[in-house]
Amino acid sequence: MGTFTKILLASICVAFLAVKWTSPSFNKESLKGARVLVTGSSTGIGEQMAYHYASFGAQIVITARREKVLQQVAEKCLSLGAQKALYIAADMASESDPDKVVDFALEKLGGLDYLVLNHIGPSPFSMWEGDVEHTRWLMKVNFFSYIQMAWKALPSLEQSNGSLVIVSSLLGKMPSPFVAPYTSTKFALNGFFGALQHELSMKKSNVSISICTLGLIDTEAAMEKVKGVTSVPAYPATEAAMNIIITGATRQSELFYPWFTYIMSITKEIFPSITGYIMQNSYTYNP
Template structure:
């Protein structure tokens, strides 16, 4: 009977999940028309694609990243695609003051905020953990503490608009993955903070949704260049990923898994077959390409400009 329960419970979970998501309201692009949105890490990759989707839907967009020249091009393209307005602020999220400045800029230029999309990440390596505690601390400041700082600054506006917080995370924030130790630590921190904050919002009747986005291997140029040689998996398209994130955010979903089959389903193994899940995770890597030590610091897989 015990073994049967281990099989039936995950299966029942799948059935319930399918019913729950299929029964929910359908996404319509009009849901984001005129919305005031901040997108961080928006000069390349998923953030850039989210900006373009929002532009097509007629949103007011404020984007940020480090590289001003890239941001200028993204803003120009957003305006061509039909954005209600598009602006940028360049700077580094290593500086908590800059994180807060972005939110103040949204208040000044947009008159408020409906959606805060936290998507930026700091530069890290893809390889065996090298023992550098300082690097872990710096990455926590960029990948975690700046998210907290922006959320705190944006909350008064989001409470007023009954808006949304969108946190772009990773399977590496749900399951321990090799070669991403510092990065994974920051993503686990995001899960803990925002899942707990969601609970407090519920208790306090704060009508601000939090959507945690659990992503797999996406075909951003940086990810493919750095991790493609080690991962025995095909990356998912970033434009489609970006659209799914926006759909989940507009529908105020608790969590968004992309792609569902390669992210949500494996997590059903965590509680009843953890060692099997660990084995399946390792089996996705071409370990003969990992070498005997850490990759060179700062390969581009885990950074967004």
Template sequence: MGLLRILGALLVGLGAWYFYSQDTFSEDMVRGKRVLVTGSSTGIGEQIAYDFARMGAHVVVTARREERLREVVQKCLDLGASSAQYVVADMSNLTSAQELVEETKTLLGGLDHLVLNHVGGAVSFGPFKGDMKAMMNSLTVNFLSYIELTISALEMLQESHGTIIVISSVAGRMPSPFSVWYSASKFALEGFYSSLRTELRLRKVDLPITVAVLGYIDTDSAVQIVGDRITMMASPKDECARAIVKGGVLRHREVFYPYWSTKIPLLFRDWVPEYFDHMIGRSYMVDKIL
């Protein structure tokens, strides 16, 4: 009981620190900034674009569906974006990712915030069947294209003293059964960007990297894929997007959303791994998955 009380007090303290001791954020920090948001035709990426638009940023959105991108651009303009434009791009093609950055430079003249959010490839929810083609597709879209975009935008971001905002997942830090391909790509992202962040700091390069560690969010795609096969409740995508934008603009190292289902379980992973594995197992309705 004594240990549980200590753990409980520590968790309460961490939560209080996270929510109340953050730096001051204002819309003036965003107004006029040049932002590229990938995977922004729907879901979290769409909401991130709207948040930047409300605060007067110059926004470029990108995805594969041109009709949806037109709608997102119009709403960005209605919300108050200094400008809003779109580029159709397919992140399964690394050349397309490189060309996206070049076109963004042409449209904006530079870049202040690179938001890497897109997801694709073998995004499914079910038993592992050993399909290497699915694995390669997932790694290309959900990992390698992120790296290509980062490499292509690096010079612009250093010139502007900008930031990189990487949308990751709790699936990149803890076991995620029935989504092995997706989890593998997120673990790869975590390894790359945490290592790059440290290297840039040691080289005294002013280019902060914010990694957003997300739980289950109520995007249409996530709800459709997972459905009623897990016991967790989805958190709102608009609140999630606001947390990401704030953390990225303030140059925070990490953003956890929702905090209670991401950061806190990760503490249990290190302290009581056996209980942690049991807790994960209880989140899945295996009879509905197999």
């Protein structure tokens, strides 16, 4: 890569950080009564988003696979101030459940202002050993269900000047060992919804798309997987959830959380061999 390109990318990085200091201000009152569907909301980041939306007085539909846990989360949302807190159990690997969830939210809330797509399927944290079927299944859960739900919800979001919020990962911008199937789904999300951002803008659509790039978050599932394997720092799920909500509410096109995830994604383009070395040496491999 030439010197000019490196300087240009470094300038973009500085400009991004400058923009972050002047990003649109968040008005929590704007979420009072907002009609919100959050997927993957029985635990982790999705659960924390549900609680934040509830505290702002939103009307919420939450979904995940475990109905009993969803009921508990919904009850807590009501105690925190949600105007409505409804739940529907669903399996995002199903052909019909993604549409069923959106239809449920539209019927119960009378429309949508925010569709927050956050769910993921379980995947081993290990070297890939040729399990193509698992990769195909994971792509169905982590990618195809996202685009299915987005398409189903777009007409309502168009009517409400709404927002589509996509929870992605730094692993969708720079590959990492031990997560080949997972990182492939996140690259697919970034590519598809990045293209859709352009298309909606070209059509003068009322719908904004926010793509949220997250680093390692201290959810129970993530911490269990990386225990003893990496020393990469983890960041609080509740803070990540709040940043995602603010990004959607202020209609920003991107979120990088924590902030250094942006630096890492840019550095990969400037110094690929160095970032590759750092990535491989951030993990412990015991054959």
